[in-house]
Amino acid sequence: MTETNTTRWTSDHLTAPGGTALYAAQQRERLRQMADEVQALLREYRADLEGVRIDGDKPFERKIRAFLASRPLARLESDLRDAVNSIGRLDKEFQRRYVELPAKRQKKAENKALEKSVRKGGVNGRVLNTAEQIAGISTGMQDADGNGKTLAKSGAQQVPAQGPEPTFLDFLQKQG
DSSP: OOOOOTTOOOHHHHHSTTHHHHHHHHHHHHHHHHHHHHHHHHHHHHHHHHTOOOTTOOTTHHHHHHHHHTHHHHHHHHHHHHHHHHHHTHHHHHIIIIIIHHHHHHHHHHHHHHHHHHHHTOOOSSOOOHHHHHHHHHHTOBOTTSSSOBSSOOTTOOOOOOSSOOOHHHHHHHHO
16 A cells, blocks of 8 residues: 655646745755765765774775775765755746746837837837937027027027927927
8 A cells, every 4th residue: 555645846837936935945944955965974984994903904994994984974965965056046947948038028019119119100109219318408408698698509609589488398298
């Protein structure tokens, strides 16, 4: 008789909001505990191996032999530490590729559509052609002193002031 484990992680759990972060946190803790256990075992194992004397040992030969004999256990501990770091990147990659990317693409598509409408000559409520903006602003940039000179440098030319200064709202109404 085998029972199915109902607490098993599935892809549906991971793709749910916050699922990858929770899974990564649980697995990091589990792998970190395993790495700590292997590290403690490695230290104990090396110490015991260094204590074994064999006739004819030269200085430091026991330490070297213990190091070489325990190297697979040290690799296991290193691989577990690498796995802790790798699982930590799981949520970051998920967020970057499945949460941020669609929003980034949508913004890019909106900008592209906006540029396309400006190129066609259509005036969007948010954006006007730069040349139209400059033309509207330059007509409103007349000197308030009433000496007949514009604020924009136009050489020796003088533009006489004509009635009330036009505003940007006047420019928009004239365009519409």
